[in-house]
Amino acid sequence: GESVGLHLPTLSVQEGDNSIINCAYSNSASDYFIWYKQESGKGPQFIIDIRSNMDKRQGQRVTVLLNKTVKHLSLQIAATQPGDSAVYFCAENEGFQKLVFGTGTRLLVSP
Amino acid sequence: ETGVTQTPRHLVMGMTNKKSLKCEQHLGHNAMYWYKQSAKKPLELMFVYNFKEQTENNSVPSRFSPECPNSSHLFLHLHTLQPEDSALYLCASSQVGLAGVETQYFGPGTRLLVL
Numbered sequence A: 001g002e003s004v005g006l007h008l009p010t011l012s013v014q015e016g017d018n019s020i021i022n023c024a025y026s027n028s029a030s031d032y033f034i035w036y037k038q039e040s041g042k043g044p045q046f047i048i049d050i051r052s053n054m055d056k057r058q059g060q061r062v063t064v065l066l067n068k069t070v071k072h073l074s075l076q077i078a079a080t081q082p083g084d085s086a087v088y089f090c091a092e093n094e095g096f097q098k099l100v101f102g103t104g105t106r107l108l109v110s111p
Numbered sequence B: 001e002t003g004v005t006q007t008p009r010h011l012v013m014g015m016t017n018k019k020s021l022k023c024e025q026h027l028g029h030n031a032m033y034w035y036k037q038s039a040k041k042p043l044e045l046m047f048v049y050n051f052k053e054q055t056e057n058n059s060v061p062s063r064f065s066p067e068c069p070n071s072s073h074l075f076l077h078l079h080t081l082q083p084e085d086s087a088l089y090l091c092a093s094s095q096v097g098l099a100g101v102e103t104q105y106f107g108p109g110t111r112l113l114v115l
Helices: none
Strands: A010-014 A019-024 A032-038 A045-051 A056-058 A062-067 A072-077 A086-095 A098-101 A105-110 B004-007 B010-013 B018-025 B031-037 B044-050 B053-057 B064-070 B073-079 B087-094 B110-114
Touching: A010 A019, A019 A105, A032 A062, A032 A072, A045 A056, A045 A062, A045 A072, A072 A086, B004 B087, B010 B018, B018 B031, B018 B087, B031 B064, B031 B073, B044 B064, B044 B073, B053 B064
Parallel strands: A010 A105, B010 B110
Antiparallel strands: A019 A072, A032 A045, A032 A086, A056 A062, A062 A072, A086 A098, A086 A105, B004 B018, B018 B073, B031 B044, B031 B087, B044 B053, B064 B073, B087 B110
């Protein structure tokens, strides 16, 4: 999981707070977006996805917001827990089977 | 567990060695992928296989040679690698439909160190 090394943006929050992780994407033609979570020593794990015909999608404790005007994606985690500590990646679908990943944001949750 | 397994989990090899990475998916998917994840870079797509046929080779050096004997198994054969090839190699699978929009599910990766 220690994937993107020394220059990874980091978000530090207290347990119980809400977390917001942001992602800017590059291709205005991208029609599908995914958030992945990567814990240390593991591969990326699917969290939630959203298609370009939607602005918001909610899952269990997570919400993804899509702003196509400014090409911005965010992941909101409610009541953040220590187990949420990980690196979070957004990915955009730029074409057939062509997922392009961001560099990731490290979320640190302190008790 | 995502239903995608990879072996070995860790591998150390010299530049003259030949080794292979193995991936198996238990999800009934029809597409499999190899990615490279190295420090300071986003995930890089290396190869894509659909129904056992390679459909993408993302300008990967020939010292990496993929093999897909069936839609559940994927190998990455490694030969005369360089130290800069040290990275986490991730396998993923997905179910590709007509829309071509689908979620990829990842294995835990093989951490490779080339000495």
